[in-house]
Amino acid sequence: MSEEIIGKDVKRIKALEKVTGSAQFVHDMEVQGMLHAKMKLSPHAHARIINIDTSKAESLPGVWTVLTGKDLPYKVGLYLVDKDILASKKVRYQGEPVAAVAAETIETAEKAVELIDIEYEVLDHVLDVKDAVKEDAPLVHEDLAELERAPVFFPQPGTNIAHHTKIRKGDIEKGFKEADYIIENEFDLPMVDHTAMETHTSIAQWKPGKKVKLWTSAQSPFAVRNLLANGLNLNHEDIEVVVPYVGGGFGGKAGIHFEPLVTCLSRASEGRPVKIVMSRMEEFNSVPVRQGLYSKLKTGVTKEGKIVAQETEFLWDSGANADYGVNVTRAAATAGVGPYEIDNVKLDSKTVYTNKIFGTAYRGFGHLEILWAIERQMDLIAEEIKISPYEFRMKNALREGSVTVTGEHIGDSHGKVTECLEAVAKEIDFDNRGSDDLKPGKKRGKGIALLHKAPAMPTNTGTAAFLKFNENGTVNLTVSLVDYGQGTYTALAQIVADQLKIPVEKVNVVWEQNTETQPYDWQTVASKGLFMSGNATIKACEDMKKQLKEVAAQPLRSSVEDLIIEDEKVKIRHHKDKCITFKELAMGYTYPNGNAIGGPLVARGNYIAQGLSNLDPETGQGLPALDWTYGAHAVEVIADQETGEFEVVKIASAFDIGKTINKSNVIGQIQGGVIQGYGSAVMEGYQFSEDGKLLTNSFTDYKVPSIADIPELKPILIENAQKDGPYGARGVAEHPMISVPPAVGNALHDALGVKIKEMPVIPEKIFELIEKKNNS
Amino acid sequence: MKTINLTVNKRKYQLNVKENEILLDVLRTKLNFTGTKEGCGEGECGACTIIMDDKAVTSCLILAVEADGSELETIEGQSIGEDISVIQEAFIEENAIQCGFCTPGMIISAKALLDRNPNPSEEEIDIALSGNICRCTGYYSIREAVKRAAEKKGGNK
Incomplete structure (x- = not known):
């Protein structure tokens, strides 16, 4: 059985839930007492914000909160912390969120957004990169020098250059001298949209003690938690990020998006949960x-x-x-x-x-x-x-x-x-x-x-996996990789089945992600999921096999070295009829007289990128x-x-x-x-x-x-x-x-x-x- | 407000709706049929496809009052408990699912097609499903799933 499971077309995990419409996406979720958010977007590509009048919006019945950039003195960013949650001082693109409303119904929120008056002074803008690198180009970020950044990125203050990577190999002048032909060309391509079918959606519920629970359509729950903690100055352990089914990502749901905004709206709305759903128009206009x-x-x-x-x-x-x-x-x-x-x-x-x-x-x-x-x-x-x-x-x-x-050498791997x-x-x-x-x-x-x-x-990217036995001898695998359609969980289940020599039907990969209970994973991006979580899963299985053998060795009166794992049992290598089932070991082994050893089995594995x-x-x-x-x-x-x-x-x-x-x-x-x-x-x-x-x-x-x-x-x-x-x-x-x-x-x-x-x-x-x- | 009568998945409902309320919203928020999705709100993506009086329609473009007296079928009506439909089975067998967000709309479009044409050609399948966007699968497996479902239902192809 187990030799064949790797490479086999095991049916996709959660296929039944998806074909019956019972799979619940954040789009489909409601939390008791939930308010609805709507954003006011910039009509200009580049403009100074002169004045924002929210008074009419605030007095509309059903409106709980109206926020503007002034209320949110935070910046967020993955590598270069340059983004306002809501534009403050100026807007930098058409579609940039400038104000946001939380109200009892989506219709009220929409009405309130229309009642917000914003006065702008339009500034010169720059749309083409070739213009943007010219000396006299309008600056998109005047404060580039002051922005917080990861040390491996190099913004150039006074310009529109946020980072410059240089590659130098050999001697370029010598190379051109050796050439018989020198061919030069220029190429262009425009921005494109991910168009994941589920638009970006988040629900936040602020709780006493500066805590927050989020349900969000994100690829990377731990990245959301980390960036939210850094952006809003919260403790990591006070943020709970839940990711259920996600309707496509393609990179567009990596990092963090509207989670900080709904968190701030919920905080300002006495802890009422607040949901934001991007319309398709907003998805095109205001989502990267x-x-x-x-x-x-x-x-x-x-x-x-x-x-x-x-x-x-x-x-x-x-x-x-x-x-x-x-x-x-x-x-x-x-x-x-x-x-x-x-x-x-x-x-x-x-x-x-x-x-x-x-x-x-x-x-x-x-x-x-x-x-x-x-x-x-x-x-x-x-x-x-x-x-x-x-x-x-x-x-x-x-x-x-x-x-x-x-400078990497291509080898036989x-x-x-x-x-x-x-x-x-x-x-x-x-x-x-x-x-x-x-x-x-x-x-x-x-x-x-x-x-x-x-x-x-990052060079130190890491991930981890937990395994636990259930009472009936099946196992749960927990990783923080999100399966938003790739099918990675199915492949991981096949790995567990092969490693532990159990039928793949007995491997349950925990679907819903929650940063409270799941082991850490950096992000679900970069085509590294199966590679890294696969390796972590193999290590968790090895840990589990070791524990199974250690417990079984006692009642089998065998050394651990003489034990093998086969057919959901621990067996003595040369006396295979002497064996104990996983089910008997799962929650701790009990001797006929009632004495018990071991305990519920849990195992862990981790993996970190090596040598980068x-x-x-x-x-x-x-x-x-x-x-x-x-x-x-x-x-x-x-x-x-x-x-x-x-x-x-x-x-x-x-x-x-x-x-x-x-x-x-x-x-x-x-x-x-x-x-x-x-x-x-x-x-x-x-x-x-x-x-x-x-x-x-x-x-x-x-x-x-x-x-x-x-x-x-x-x-x-x-x-x-x-x-x-x-x-x-x-x-x-x-x-x-x-x-x-x-x-x-x-x-x-x-x-x-x-x-x-x-x-x-x-x-x-x-x-x-x-x-x-x-x-x- | 207006009182309307709907039959959804053979169950009868009477409810009060506003004149401008969208059928999709009524199905999702008032009747809790959240299997029907909203992908664009403008009839371009097909995620909200339901069957209304035997025809596949994008429910985001229909007012609830327009549906008064209609018989509607949503994804929730395609299976009874563990007993899933032939089309749903075929989608699983052909791995015609990735993230799953477009899947309900796809299955409903396929159902409406096979109801009126049990033996569709590849071109007819493509025409019937061309209003349903899937960003994950590239459609090949979906096309195969519809063919398989037609075969299972006794079509010749």
């Missing part, structure tokens, strides 16, 4: 997004096709707050030349403030963005030096013995990007391009793109990566040579995941991720008016893929084991969406010969490029 990115790449290549120099500038459009943006900038820099070995690198990655909704974590954490530029550049170079895009990538790809941009490339190219018959069987005016094109990503996290180091601020050298997951996509398109309209016919996607724990869930992650990447590639993107108003603030104007949009998809799993991963596994949560856009762009380039450099790739833009090409 994926950052935009401008990239400038200058690449030196020999005529044999070896890349010898790479100079890169990334300007990240972080919007009005640094939030995760500064860490995206850092993490993406560590992967900043793609999965290639280049001896001479000069890379500058800057987080730039603008007067737009701020950026945060989004599945891929900067890697989809940089790989748009890197993988398009690869094809633009291949065309210029007349080499096959496949050969060009193979020549330069990381492999055993390579050294990365941060790393995955193999070359195998991923080989697999996807074969799947779409990449070598066979150009021969066409289509109607006149239509062209077939094929494109490939590689990807890599490691978890972006902070990057050198001047060169970026260090070890940032727990594990790298490599992958590749190949895309086939049919495009219209006149209009630029196109259809993506097929996508093949391969990932070196090390080891499959649950195939069905891995395939699910790949399918969902690829289609999210496909959305980024061909349809999604924030658009702003010249005065900084968001134009795409509904599903009418911001389209995401529907079931009618999806192309044929072939997922391919490659398994070169990660030695320190659980059973050899690596994370693959974010990776499927990375590099889908350049694979589509490369396929269209192949079909039409157009040099696409801007996302999303839409027919209008291709049409312009066709026209340009025809006219030149």
Whole structure:
């Protein structure tokens, strides 16, 4: 039984609750006496707040509390503490919350918000990162020097630069001298929204003694607790954060969002619980997004096709707050030349403030963005030096013995990007391009793109797991990783089943998260969940097995060394008929005469990232990566040579995941991720008016893929084991969406010969490029 | 206020609602059918899909007074205790679920489709479900689940 459980398609935990509608999300929750909150949002991209008159709102019957920035002298932030809970002094983007109301009904709260009068003095604003780094640009944060920050981030006071990561490897000038070709290009992509189906929702209940209980749609209960404690100056142990079912996250529910606001509203409302639910419009306008990115790449290549120099500038459009943006900038820099070995690198990655909704974590954490530029550049170079895009990538790809941009040596525990490339190219018959069987005016094109990503996290990121036996010999596993759709709990249950040799049906993974009772986990982000919680779970199982044997050794009159675990029993290795069941040991073993030993069994395991180091601020050298997951996509398109309209016919996607724990869930992650990447590639993107108003603030104007949009998809799993991963596994949560856009762009380039450099790739833009090409 | 009569999952309700009250809100907050979700409030995402007089509708766009006298079916009406419907079974078997927030709406859209067309083509499935956004699964498993449900119900495909 147990040999087969790893890799088996065990059905998803909580599937029954989800298909019957009984799964309760914070959206569905009500707490006795609950009030409803609504926010007043800034209509301006950048404006000084002259006066706020809340008197009419306050006198509306049913209104309990009206708060403005003046009432909340706190700032919150993950790495750079730069965000007001409600704007104080000035607003920095259209949609920024300026005031908030708690009232008995949502209708009253909405009415009260309308009655708040705010007088603004409109200031010059800046929307484009290239403008924002100019010397005379309006400053988004004048007080950058005074802000509290994590020591590994370096804001530049007097500018809009919140952080600058530098990577220096080899000698860039020498590298360009060795080059036969130097190719320069610029690439752009806009902000996009996570559009998790459950919008951000939180309920807070303030309690006497400066305590608070929160129910929130968050990815990371302990991060919420920690940031709330720091932001509002509360004790960690006085904050209870509960996370039930969460309707999607994709990075958008990492960190902290509206929890501080509802906490303050509840505190000001005599401890009445207060619920806030983002409308879809607010979700687009006032909840952080994926950052935009401008990239400038200058690449030196020999005529044999070896890349010898790479100079890169990334300007990240972080919007009005640094939030995760500064860490995206850092993490993406560590992967900043793609999965290639280049001896001479000069890379500058800057987080730039603008007067737009701020950026945060989004599945891929900067890697989809940089790989748009890197993988398009690869094809633009291949065309210029007349080499096959496949050969060009193979020549330069990381492999055993390579050294990365941060000085990491690729060894035999790393995955193999070359195998991923080989697999996807074969799947779409990449070598066979150009021969066409289509109607006149239509062209077939094929494109490939590689990807890599490691978890972006502090060097000391840790997690823990508890195991306890129930009276009937089943076990409960408790972790603080949140399963908001990834399926990680199912994989963890399979690990426990395999370790303890019990049927997977007897493993209950505790679903609802609560910081009061659960062991610590840093955050549910970065594709590190199965890796780290898997390792912690294995250690908890080892602890449990040790305890089972220690108790059983006495009645079995055996040494611990002679005991084995099998079939839910502790057995004497060479006399297997002498055994005791887990059920008999679970609550303590009782001898026939009534004497008892042991006690209820509880076990624990923990895991901390090992060997990671902070990057050198001047060169970026260090070890940032727990594990790298490599992958590749190949895309086939049919495009219209006149209009630029196109259809993506097929996508093949391969990932070196090390080891499959649950195939069905891995395939699910790949399918969902690829289609999210496909959305980024061909349809999604924030658009702003010249005065900084968001134009795409509904599903009418911001389209995401529907079931009618999806192309044929072939997922391919490659398994070169990660030695320190659980059973050899690596994370693959974010990776499927990375590099889908350049694979589509490369396929269209192949079909039409157009040099696409801007996302999303839409027919209008291709049409312009066709026209340009025809006219030149 | 107006008094309306609704039949929800074969049970009859009489209640007072305001003229501008949305059917979705009445179902969720007054009748506690919280399995029906709100994803956008503007009829674009399908999370609030219910069946009203045999047709799939987005309940966020319907006034409660408009539903007076109607027969409604929500996700809660698809199973009795542990006994789940063929469509629900197929969603579990095909792993057509991730976070679960769009799932009730998806299942209801699939139910309305299979009720009127027990043997849908892939294109017909896509058309019927194209108003339901799922951000997690990429839809492949959902499409397979609807096909499987049709097979289980005795369709030919």
